């Protein structure tokens with residue numbers, strides 16, 4: 278038992294090893310991790326707690342909210358409001374940033390989250406998760422505005438996701454590798470179980486929603502066509518396909534055994550550059566995947582180099598094993 282490393286101990290050791298993890302960031306991560314534990318508890322209870330089904334409301338993106346989208350959002354807001362390390366939070370479920378009220382302690386960080394990712398899967402008992410990203414407000418401003426959030430992903434000081442599945446796991450990066458923690462449900466603590474998680478450079482597995490094939494652009498048609506051609510095609514090997522429709526579950530699979538995940542821009546709504554949101558889906562996952570040795574692009578650029586124009590901006594996503602992401606990105610260059 279004593280050789281077990283809890284999240285708290287890991288964070289203190291990180292702080293000592295890499296001065297880059299300041300105490301207020303450590304406390305912020307502990308607060309987010311506590312919130313994820315509470316969300317895991319609600320997700321795991323399911324019908325027993327009456328949390329399945331639709332909330333009967335919509336979010337800023339025009340998507341129907343599940344009860345658990347709202348519950349997870351509230352848990353994250355409430356936990357972090359009192360944490361004392363934040364200036365503001367932004368969420369998939371809220372149009373505008375949520376500032377920390379004046380009477381509460383404030384800090385210099387900005388927290389963005391997708392409180393429940395893959396929420397269409399919740400009622401059918403398939404893995405869902407929480408994704409988060411942490412930025413520092415410019416000049417440590419503790420009364421930040423929406424404009425202060427609009428920083429490229431390369432400025433992230435931390436990112437992570439929790440996946441609520443057969444095991445509840447928390448995966449984190451601060452820019453010094455990727456670490457995975459498993460929730461010990463009896464003890465109620467996150468325990469370090471995966472050190473230096475890495476994405477293999479090559480893969481035989483891809484993930485894309487094939488039902489959108491007729492809407493894809495030519496480079497994606499070409500690439501997926503080659504994957505499907507298998508051994509007889511130009512890539513000379515067979516590929517397997519997976520599509521969970523929970524980005525957290527796909528990224529977790531990729532970080533565990535490799536693969537490429539794609540949610541490209543398509544012709545369904547030409548005004549949108551993709552389905553996934555840059556600030557609380559694309560950027561944190563790109564940071565994690567890069568730290569694990571993989572690549573993440575929008576087909577043209579490194580995702581983390583994109584300077585956002587809006588809080589809920591969308592982005593095309595190609596991420597995972599280096600060789601495959603480089604190949605499909607190359608096909609976009611002509």
Ligand SMILES: O=P(O)(O)OC[C@H]1O[C@](O)(COP(=O)(O)O)[C@@H](O)[C@@H]1O
Nearest residue numbers: 391393394395396397486522523524
């Ligand atoms: O249903 P589709 O079009 O395949 O989209 C699935 C994608 O949408 C998402 O569910 C979007 O996330 P939310 O559930 O947070 O809106 C991703 O997790 C997933 O990769």
Ligand SMILES: [Mg+2]
Nearest residue numbers: 391394395558
């Ligand atoms: Mg999501």
Ligand SMILES: [Mg+2]
Nearest residue numbers: 369391393394
């Ligand atoms: Mg969501």
